[in-house]
Amino acid sequence: MGRKATFKEGTLKKKGPGRKSKKQKDPVFPKFLKETEEGVKKLSRRQKLRLQKGLKKKVESIAKRKITQDKNEQNQIIKGQSIKVKSQNIKPTKTSKKLIAKKQSHGFSDDNKTWLKPKSIKKSEISDDEDSTQMSADEDSTQMSDEEHSTQMSDDEDSTQMSDHEISSVNNSEDVENEESMINSEEDNSDEEVAKIRSLNDMSDDSDEDDEFVEKNDTVSDEDLLPIEKKNKLLKKKLAIEKKLADEELESNIESQEKFQFPDADSNEVLSLQDIQHRIREVISVLADFSKLRDLKHSRLDYMELLKQDLCTYYSYNDFLMERLMQLFPLFELLEFLEASEVQRPLTIRTNSLKTRRRDLAQALINRGVNLDPVGKWSKEGLVIYSAQVPMGATPEYLAGHYMIQGASSLLPVMALAPQENERILDLSSAPGGKASHIAALMKNTGVLFANDINKDRIRAVVGNFHRLGVTNSVITCMDGRKYPSTLKDFDRVLLDAPCSGTGVVTKDTSVKTSKDEQDVQRCYNLQRQLLLAAIDCVNAKSSTGGYIVYSTCSILPEENEWVIDYALKKRNVKLVSTGLDFGVEGFVNYRHHRFHRTMNLTKRFYPHKHNMDGFFVAKLKKWSNVIPQNHENKDDIEENANSDVE
């Protein structure tokens, strides 16, 4: 029923007009349902105006967004250049995160749904309402109204965001504000033109191309530039000026920093430890380039004195010891030594080869939850303990004498002594017996080991340790080592691990930092010299296997080491030989104005900052004659001749 349209013309065979068809014409479709030839609906004048208005606003909004984006990017560049480090720590604020998210997001997604949803709902609600109202009012313009409305809404939204954003940018660049406002007024005037130009081009792509164009063609006159481009150019100029100023400021800062101000003598300013540490570094840098950085009113001595005081305060040393250390090390190395001396050395143990093997001991200790490693390739017995769930001095293995707790450096003198089986060996100052028991182990309990010490209480520790460790080849004596040669001699080898100031082991005994003075060192030096001569006198130069003396201290002061050896070289028929230790630094041949024997480089020094062990000194002497020289004047010549005979 009803009217029939000619939809299938030609497909249906006409049987001749019916009664109704004769009476009625073909239905006429409403204009708006038909498509024009071009396939595009023709717009009314009113619609065209609306479209123009909409496009104009869109151009404005894109232009504004572009400017703000440029400003932000350029602001970021400045920040990045001037405070690079800070920028790494800056966390985006909530607002900036939102803005970034808005910038990056091109539509609704799971990422932006939380912030996008409420607004879009609101917008769609409004547009729906309005659309329905408009539909009833003006059906012809429905499609247009929807477009226009959504454009307006998004423009409003954009412009709201932009204005917030712009406020912050403008606050950051007050200088440009006036110039910008001038351009803005110019921009307003040319808005229509811009809209026209923009509507002719693809609006989404051309702005970036323009920027590039401006960058590449700075020669283009300002009149030819669009307002956005003018703004961009201005901002770039401003950035260049700011960068120049920042660079100049940085340079002047560096210059002022380089010039260290020497403190006034009568200044009672109390400095924090941090300030002192800072001043230490500054003074060291002045001393490193003294002619350039010095204050002409102050001598190098003044700087050294200031540095010494600061180092004493910072590391808690007395003047005397700090001065000695400053004489011993170049300044940069001194700091390393002082720092390393603040740190405990790793706990090490020596496997007692008389009772066990290192591998078995390590396994037994690992089973008890001890975390360990071999101490290094240089030792077959040492183990370094990283952590232990049990006290290392109370394990069943310790009580059974499977190991001795000893610093790594304590292994060195015995290794240098290189005891042989069936020898007659003396440890002149042996308590508590760490090195002596090591000697016994290397002798495999053969021969005879004499373990002496002047201190009765300490000698008990030797007895206890020997029992625990299973040393059975020993004779323990308690006497003044200086008198030993008059009682016992003809030893194949003698170890003198001499009493000393302990300046190499300040980590173990921090009182050394403040308790030692010139007299103490002098006392040690005198005793050491006498004990060394006694040790030499105890050795039989004609020993078929030995004739060696090893002298060691846990001091790093040359007075207690090279000086003592130098003295012995002059007083006895001994010569320095290699310690056999393939690491450590050479002893001093020259120290300040002192000149030691040229073979002093055969001695070895060990440092906490270099070898991660206590400060130590080891020298090995070979006695080449039992004759005690009376006249020392031509001693060097005699020794030269003798060197060819020995080893």
Ligand SMILES: C[S@@+](CC[C@H](N)C(=O)[O-])C[C@H]1O[C@@H](n2cnc3c(N)ncnc32)[C@H](O)[C@@H]1O
């Ligand atoms: C550095 S400790 C020896 C440590 C020992 N070598 C060890 O490894 O266990 C120095 C020893 O020299 C001893 N001593 C000091 N003066 C002495 C002297 N005149 N004669 C013998 N021993 C002396 C001290 O009693 C002290 O035990």
